[in-house]
Amino acid sequence: MQRFDLDQDRLPPGAEILFYDPGVWEEYWAAILLAFPIILLQSSTIIGLGVLEKRRRRAAAELAQQRAEVARLSRVSQLGELSGAIAHELKQPLTSILMNAESGRALLRQSPPDLREIAEILEDIANDDRRAAGVIDNLRKLLGEGAPDFQPVELNDVVRATLRLIRSELIARSVRTDLKLCEAALIATGNAEQLQQVLLNLIFNATDGMADQPRKTRRISIETTLRTDGMREVSVTDTGPGLPEAVRDAAFQPFVTTKAHGMGLGLSISRTIAEAHGGQLHVDGAASKTRAILALPAP
Ligand SMILES: Nc1ncnc2c1ncn2[C@@H]1O[C@H](COP(=O)(O)OP(=O)(O)OP(=O)(O)O)[C@@H](O)[C@H]1O
Ligand SMILES: [Mg+2]
Structure with missing residues (x-):
C-alpha cells in the first residue's frame, strides 16, 4: 500500500x-x-x-x-675436442711411472740394492697409477649425466698431495720448491683431482719455462693465501723468462704452445676447471718470472 x-x-x-x-x-x-x-x-x-x-x-x-x-x-x-687433453693428462703419470720403473731397475742392479729407495719408488708408481685412474674417472663423470664430485677440499692438502706426486720429477729436473702455505685451513668447494690437475699443469709450465737456465736458478714458489675478499688463492711463481711475447695474449687458448712437444692445452684445461669451480685462473708473465694465480670462492 x-x-x-x-x-x-x-x-x-x-x-x-x-x-x-x-x-x-x-x-x-x-x-x-x-x-x-x-x-x-x-x-x-x-x-x-x-x-x-x-x-x-x-x-x-x-x-x-x-x-x-x-x-x-x-x-x-x-x-x-679435448681428446688431446685426455692424452695430455695421462701422459704425465705415465711418463713418471716409466721414469720410476727405470730408476727402480737401476737400483736393483746395485749390490746390495737400496730396498728403502725401491719401496719409495714403488709407492710413487702406485700413486701415479691412482692419478691416471682418477683422470679417467673424472673424464667419465664429465661425460656422464651428473656433475663431477664437488666436496669441501683443503687447498694446502691439495698442494702437498700434488708435490708428493711429482717430488721425484722435480728432483730430476733440479727444481727447488719453496712452500708458503697459509697457516689456517683453506677450504674451498671442489674436486681435489681436478684441482691437482690444475696445479700440475702450472708446475710443469713453470719447470718447462726454466729448463734452459742454470740448475741453481730453477726455483718455484707455491703460495696459498686467504685474500681479504674471501677468495682462496693458490699461486705458482717461477724464476723463468716470463711468458714468451708470441703467446702473451693467447696462452689460454687451446693448442697455443711454444714447446716442441707441447699440446698447448694445459692452461686452457686449467682455466676451464677453475671456472667450473666458480673461480679464475690468471697468469702474470710480463716480468722476467711468471706467476700463475688460481682463485677459488669461499665454500
Ligand atoms: N710459467 C711459464 N713460463 C713461461 N712460459 C709459460 C709459462 N706458462 C705458460 N707458458 C707459455 O704458455 C704456453 C701455453 O701453455 P700451456 O700450458 O697451455 O701449453 P703447453 O705447456 O705449451 O703444452 P701442454 O701444457 O699442453 O703440455 C706455453 O707453450 C708457454 O709458451
Ligand atoms: Mg703446459
Missing part, C-alpha cells in the same frame, strides 16, 4: 488486500541476465588460464630437458 501511496483508510469497505509474491526470475531477471555472461566469461577465463598454465609447465619441462641435453652434448663435444 505504501509502495503505491494508498491510504489504508481510503479503501472501500469490504476490500480485500491480496499480495502477489513475485518469483526469483521476475524479481532478479535483470541481475541474472547480467551475471550469466559474467559467470560465463569468468569460467572461460579460468579454463583458459588453466590450459595456458599446463602448456607453460609442459614448455618449461621441455626446455629444461633440452638444456640438460645441450649441456651434456656440449660436454661431450668439448671432450671430443
Whole structure:
C-alpha cells in the first residue's frame, strides 16, 4: 500500500488486500541476465588460464630437458675436442711411472740394492697409477649425466698431495720448491683431482719455462693465501723468462704452445676447471718470472 501511496483508510469497505509474491526470475531477471555472461566469461577465463598454465609447465619441462641435453652434448663435444687433453693428462703419470720403473731397475742392479729407495719408488708408481685412474674417472663423470664430485677440499692438502706426486720429477729436473702455505685451513668447494690437475699443469709450465737456465736458478714458489675478499688463492711463481711475447695474449687458448712437444692445452684445461669451480685462473708473465694465480670462492 505504501509502495503505491494508498491510504489504508481510503479503501472501500469490504476490500480485500491480496499480495502477489513475485518469483526469483521476475524479481532478479535483470541481475541474472547480467551475471550469466559474467559467470560465463569468468569460467572461460579460468579454463583458459588453466590450459595456458599446463602448456607453460609442459614448455618449461621441455626446455629444461633440452638444456640438460645441450649441456651434456656440449660436454661431450668439448671432450671430443679435448681428446688431446685426455692424452695430455695421462701422459704425465705415465711418463713418471716409466721414469720410476727405470730408476727402480737401476737400483736393483746395485749390490746390495737400496730396498728403502725401491719401496719409495714403488709407492710413487702406485700413486701415479691412482692419478691416471682418477683422470679417467673424472673424464667419465664429465661425460656422464651428473656433475663431477664437488666436496669441501683443503687447498694446502691439495698442494702437498700434488708435490708428493711429482717430488721425484722435480728432483730430476733440479727444481727447488719453496712452500708458503697459509697457516689456517683453506677450504674451498671442489674436486681435489681436478684441482691437482690444475696445479700440475702450472708446475710443469713453470719447470718447462726454466729448463734452459742454470740448475741453481730453477726455483718455484707455491703460495696459498686467504685474500681479504674471501677468495682462496693458490699461486705458482717461477724464476723463468716470463711468458714468451708470441703467446702473451693467447696462452689460454687451446693448442697455443711454444714447446716442441707441447699440446698447448694445459692452461686452457686449467682455466676451464677453475671456472667450473666458480673461480679464475690468471697468469702474470710480463716480468722476467711468471706467476700463475688460481682463485677459488669461499665454500
Ligand atoms: N710459467 C711459464 N713460463 C713461461 N712460459 C709459460 C709459462 N706458462 C705458460 N707458458 C707459455 O704458455 C704456453 C701455453 O701453455 P700451456 O700450458 O697451455 O701449453 P703447453 O705447456 O705449451 O703444452 P701442454 O701444457 O699442453 O703440455 C706455453 O707453450 C708457454 O709458451
Ligand atoms: Mg703446459
